[in-house]
Amino acid sequence: MNNTIEKIHVIGMQMDLGASKRGVNMGPLAIRYSGLMEKLEELSFSASDKGDILAGDPDPSNPKLKNFKPIFEANRSLFEKVTTSLKEGAFPVILGGDHSVAAGSISATNQFYKKVGIIWIDAHGDFNNEESSPSGNMHGMPLSAVTGFGPASMVAFSGSDQYVDPQNVAVVGGRDIDPGERKRMAESGIHVFSIHDVDRLGMAEVMKRAIEVAGNGTAGIHVSFDVDAITPQEAPGVGTPVHSGLTVREAFLAAELIAESGKLIALDMVEINPILDEKNRTGILACELILSLLGKSVY
Numbered sequence: 001m002n003n004t005i006e007k008i009h010v011i012g013m014q015m016d017l018g019a020s021k022r023g024v025n026m027g028p029l030a031i032r033y034s035g036l037m038e039k040l041e042e043l044s045f046s047a048s049d050k051g052d053i054l055a056g057d058p059d060p061s062n063p064k065l066k067n068f069k070p071i072f073e074a075n076r077s078l079f080e081k082v083t084t085s086l087k088e089g090a091f092p093v094i095l096g097g098d099h100s101v102a103a104g105s106i107s108a109t110n111q112f113y114k115k116v117g118i119i120w121i122d123a124h125g126d127f128n129n130e131e132s133s134p135s136g137n138m139h140g141m142p143l144s145a146v147t148g149f150g151p152a153s154m155v156a157f158s159g160s161d162q163y164v165d166p167q168n169v170a171v172v173g174g175r176d177i178d179p180g181e182r183k184r185m186a187e188s189g190i191h192v193f194s195i196h197d198v199d200r201l202g203m204a205e206v207m208k209r210a211i212e213v214a215g216n217g218t219a220g221i222h223v224s225f226d227v228d229a230i231t232p233q234e235a236p237g238v239g240t241p242v243h244s245g246l247t248v249r250e251a252f253l254a255a256e257l258i259a260e261s262g263k264l265i266a267l268d269m270v271e272i273n274p275i276l277d278e279k280n281r282t283g284i285l286a287c288e289l290i291l292s293l294l295g296k297s298v299y
């Protein structure tokens with residue numbers, strides 16, 4: 001499928017309950033402040049701001065799935081909102097929020113399109129479930145949940161369980177993956193292009209392979225972009241920084257190659273933490289990456 005994007009719906013998730021550190025709930029504001037809506041219009045898209053979903057109060061009842069209830073409720077709202085946008089023929093751009101928002105957004109695209117692939121750009125694996133997670137923080141679980149490795153309750157939005165085939169999942173930029181999580185990832189059948197692979201192969205080759213993985217036999221590719229994939233010197237305002245990450249140029253190259261593939265069907269841009277940022281530079285970077293993923297080119 002070669003997807004031509006015309007109409008865009010921007011949906012914010014003011015939620016930080018999936019992480020131990022607070023503040024990424026303000027991510028949607030930081031990206032909007034960078035002029036996202038105006039810049040989308042400049043690129044000739046018909047872009048509508050669908051506002052933000054606000055997460056409820058913290059819920060300490062389950063230490064293995066911290067804040068499960070408000071996270072699930074916010075994600076159910078997101079699932080419904082994304083589904084509505086897809087039915088209206090719009091391309092959804094989801095502004096996080098912590099990465100647990102991908103549970104709602106990917107469930108919606110996968111159910112709507114029947115079979116989607118995922119490119120998950122992240123310093124972390126986000127492949128824990130309630131048993132394997134050392135912290136119980138739900139932003140470390142969404143990729144496991146949407147591929148059917150639990151927590152099943154995290155993605156139980158509709159009657160039919162429909163998971164993304166692990167064979168169509170590519171993780172790019174991983175460099176902080178805990179031992180139990182690594183084992184689960186290896187056994188799941190997902191494809192992992194770690195930061196080491198980016199070093200050895202170069203981003204162009206890694207993205208070529210990732211697009212092949214996520215695009216093969218699917219209706220299109222859902223990109224879930226955690227800004228902590230980028231090195232903290234360039235992207236200081238993130239929820240969970242990890243040293244020695246992608247350069248800004250590698251991140252833009254990845255975005256441009258995904259745009260060029262014509263296979264992008266939805267996008268999450270997550271984990272921007274304005275409290276830790278410097279004059280909103282990470283918010284501006286996230287905004288520019290969204291534009292590149294949607295086809296803005298340098299020349």
Ligand SMILES: [Mn+2]
Binds near residue numbers: 122271
């Ligand atoms: Mn993540």
